[in-house]
Amino acid sequence: MQLVEIAAPDFDLPMTLNSGQVFHWDKAGAGFVGTIGDEPVYLEQREDSLVASGGDEELLRNYFALDHPLSEICASFPDDLAMSAAKKFCRGLRIIRQPKWECLATFICSSMKQVAHIRQIARKLREQFGEARKIDGHRVVHTFPSAKRIAAASEEQLRECALGYRAKNLLGTARAAASGEADLEWWSALSDIDLRARLCALPGVGAKIANCVMLFAYERLRAFPIDVWIERVLRKQYFPRARKLNAARLRAFTEEYFGDHGGYAQQYLFHHARMSKTKGKSSGRVAGLSPSRT
């Protein structure tokens, strides 16, 4: 088999793949199997390098954003307790560059779902509508179905992938993307404001999902998705006594406080909060923060 080894300093592969930005990588041996675009790939981290079977160096470097100046990005984070703890915990976590349609479609499926379930839905969509590809001639993975392929399915067929009410939204968005009415590639040229507006006009896409897609597929590193995890952290850390704090105010705060790399800061806070919660069984609090009062 053809192995590629590339230098990958300041990079933590398992953490990056398990941080809730991408949902299709499966553990396999000492590494992971999945796809980058339509390329089937096996990946493994060996100290400061990334070893891959399938895919070339350029593809890997681009997908994992190995060119992001991580230390500079981290240095630009605001200096506070929650941020420092998250920064320490998430060393090597990178915001990757995902294919636009795949990212958009996956996040439409994510609403009101936990990570484990999003993974299941993504897997079913791939198995049902994607194409099988072999890695090293044996291990089979499936590509993510094109917008055209999803658009050709019926809502009923999509519901069989456990999408529930999301099926209608996914189908609507797939049709818009397949017809060219929503030209995801062309949208790269838009400003953050305009891009967000276009995304939010698609069925099943609100502010949160639009921000996820902007961050994970359009490399808009300021985009700051606010979900229930992040909201808990923000409230606890930055507004401990605020009685009323609506979405608009929260958004204004994150925009100003976290700045140009807000998306990275968000991802670090998010991943740290999730991992702290699920690790210590009994303590339902976020590590590094004060316990919640009831």
Next chain:
DNA sequence: TTCCAGGTAACGC
């Protein structure tokens, strides 16, 4: 078993 989750969009005030 029952509850509710990493959200959106429609509705009522």
Next chain:
DNA sequence: GCGTTACCTGGA
């Protein structure tokens, strides 16, 4: 504007 509610499903 702002808060409330229905929408599907399966894991805890």
